[in-house]
Amino acid sequence: MALTISLFHRPGSVLFLDDDTDYLEMLGMVIPAHWQVELYSRPSGFAARMQNEPARWEADAMAQLQMIERWRQGQPLLPQVLRYWAISASRYELAQICVVDYAMPGTDGLKVLNTLLDWPGSRVLLTGQADEQIAIQAFNNGLIDQFVPKQTTDITRHLLGVLRKLSQTPHPRLNTLWRAALRPAQQSMLQIPSVAQALRTYTEQHWVEYVVLGEPFGLIGLDAAGQCHWLQLEPTASLPDLAELAGSAGLGFDAVRAVQSGQRLAAVELHQQMGLRGPVRTAPAFPLGDDGVLSAAVFTLQPADLPQPIYAYRHFLEAQGGRSVQDT
Missing domain, CATH: 3.40.1350 (Trna Endonuclease; Chain: A, domain 1)
Structure with missing residues (x-):
């Protein structure tokens, strides 16, 4: 029987890409304040933000692996985890979930998500009514983790439910x-x-x-x-x-x-x-x-x-400032 709880859990950034700026601003207002959210209206800005994410994820996973290896050599894990938390405040910036609209000028959401093949986070596709079969096929082929039709009744509540579920899902590698x-x-x-x-x-x-x-x-x-x-x-x-x-x-x-x-x-x-x-x-x-x-x-x-002070997640969120759409 597989473990159904995450053995290693932390918050991360949720990135949205949609050419509808009004929709992004609405999401920025309704998503709970304790989530780290980034809003992008152009694929170029989104791609620039995600460019180094696979390498950052790999470096973080390597830091965790080294903790396990040191434990196998006799070093207790508990103090190591506390030191990792103390010196790795940037872990909260790692992109955990990307939510991308399918229909955008000059490209589509699947093409954008396909550029992230080495990124180990969760992928969500927002679709219109005409795009639903494409999304179903992409889900069945393992290209996305979820899709959310924009015409869904009470879409905001449904989308937040999807994001909560994905954020709590155990990461296979970790x-x-x-x-x-x-x-x-x-x-x-x-x-x-x-x-x-x-x-x-x-x-x-x-x-x-x-x-x-x-x-x-x-x-x-x-x-x-x-x-x-x-x-x-x-x-x-x-x-x-x-x-x-x-x-x-x-x-x-x-x-x-x-x-x-x-x-x-x-x-x-x-x-x-x-x-x-x-x-x-x-x-x-x-x-x-x-x-x-x-x-x-x-x-x-x-x-x-504690061996060292730990930077609070609340302080990290406060340092990010207000949510605004990045239109570059």
Whole structure:
């Protein structure tokens, strides 16, 4: 069974290309403010923006691969991810989705999208009624990920739904890369439908970015304000082992008993990998999913806990300024 959740998720830019400037301006007003949006009315400007995207994606994927390789050589992944977030603010600029109108003067949307064969993002084609069969054929041939007829009733809501779905879809290459950091038993737990749904719901409600790790088992996530959180996952069958580990780390009798009974989780491995000061932290536990297989607990990391400050996604959006159509 394939994993249905993203193991590595982050926001990226959504690019629109349409010769109808009024339509682009309308999109700029209705698309949620927490999305990074770029609006282009000319294929030349769009092509210039996308020219270096395959190389930038490849460089970013290589940075992730190097983290995995260093982990295989004995370096913990958790501090590496935090350093990557701290030094790679440009990751938010990577084009994640391109939405292109089919009918444009002098060209068509499929020709434009076909120039992006090496770009690994998602492609959406906007079509008129006469173009729908072309779009269906392009979808069936794998040239586009979705198409949206412009005559669709309440097209804006429909388009936003398509974009949300694509932004949450696991990226095949990155999921394969990060899957290597999980043990088979951990992968099996994440494939349980109720567990996967609970994680999707939690991450969508609380974070803009996260990575799933196996050592320790859990998710490291960032909210829009740049606050970092650790969602620890613990198999219920392993609670006695965690309690013993907590006792060895110096926690008192009552804390150890609370861990063993499943009332609280102790972030022993988080404490060790991050070099945190003071006693090992504990947090209230809650069941993840309906199968009784996993318990979870949330630990907030303060700025002083981090190896380097992390540039908040909110600050990135503020630095982009207002949305305007680029007509060059």
